[in-house]
Amino acid sequence: MPLRADDLIDRRRLRRKLTFWRAAAMAIAAIGLIAFATWVYDDEFTGTAGTHIAKVKIEGTITEDEELLERLEKIRQSPSVAGVILQIDSPGGTTAGGEAIYEEVRKIAAEKPVVASVGTLAASAGYMIASAADHIVARKSSIVGSIGVLIQFPDVTGLMDKIGVKLEEVKSSPLKAEPSPFNPTTEDERTMVRKLIMDSYDWFVGIVMERRQMTKPEVLALADGSIFTGRQALENKLIDAVGGEDVAVDWLATKGVDAKLKVIEWKNTDSTTGLLFSKALTRTVARALGLPDYSGEVLHEIGADRLFLDGLVSVWHP
DSSP: OOOHHHHHHHHHHHHHHHHHHHHHHHHHHHHHHHHHHHHHHHHHHHHHOOEEEEEEEEEEEBBBHHHHHHHHHHHHHHHHHHEEEEEEEEEEHHHHHHHHHHHHHHHTTTTSOEEEEEEEETTTHHHHHHTTTSSEEEEEEOOOEEOOOOOOOOHHHHHHHHHHHHOOOOOSSTTTTTTTTTSSSHHHHHHHHHHHHHHHHHHHHHHHHHTTOOHHHHHHHHHHEEEEEEEHHHHHSSOEEOOHHHHHHHHHTTTTOOOOOOEEEOOOOOOTTTHHHHHHHHHHHHHHOOTTTTTHHHHHHTTGGGOOSSSEEEEEEO
């Protein structure tokens, strides 16, 4: 039987109402899931999960990472964290980035025992951060050391001559914006840069002296950029024990932390990426090069993010 106009209008109204309530129900369900996830996250990291050992992974190229610093601060403030394990696997990175993390770890160590557990590598700024812990554990075959600071810059003057490019510049003083890849480096420029490097190097050496309870001659004998295996590092007093996370937990037990406590990793709170700043940087670089987003992950994996480090760096291989 043909439908009347009034019936058609009523059906359309009913369909619109059903669509609205379906959308509302889906929105409420989504809000509920987000609230539940937040509750679970807070339950794990704000204390209601019970006393535990917090683990923080410091991996890849080290930069000034605000999210990581905030996470370490939350660990310091959390009443449920009895002790901290820094799981380090890094070739180093910017000196300022390593300094910021070092200082945050020392704040934690003033209130809770902190142990560093080195995986494959803890070099340069990676070792700087490890030295902030009260105890350092590394595998026998881990790579440790590379104490030092450097600045590297290219010299493209030869290339410019070949392609016929000449740079013109007007500046307030000879050392402004120097050293530059577009001009041969002068002795005055090298002297300026060396003063910069040696000041940070002396600071780095002082950290190792203080944290490892070594004399300056002892540290200088090791701080020539050399790297060491875990066994060599133990012999040279750069670490305290060989082993893995179980050895780190055993040391925490000597500081009054129950060895039976659960070890919970405190991850990046940015659930949309779960990545360190260096990965975000390489994604940005990929976009700038006209590559798809996932190319940033490829660049990060092959270490191309290190090409874009600027300023003073403390890294094994820049």
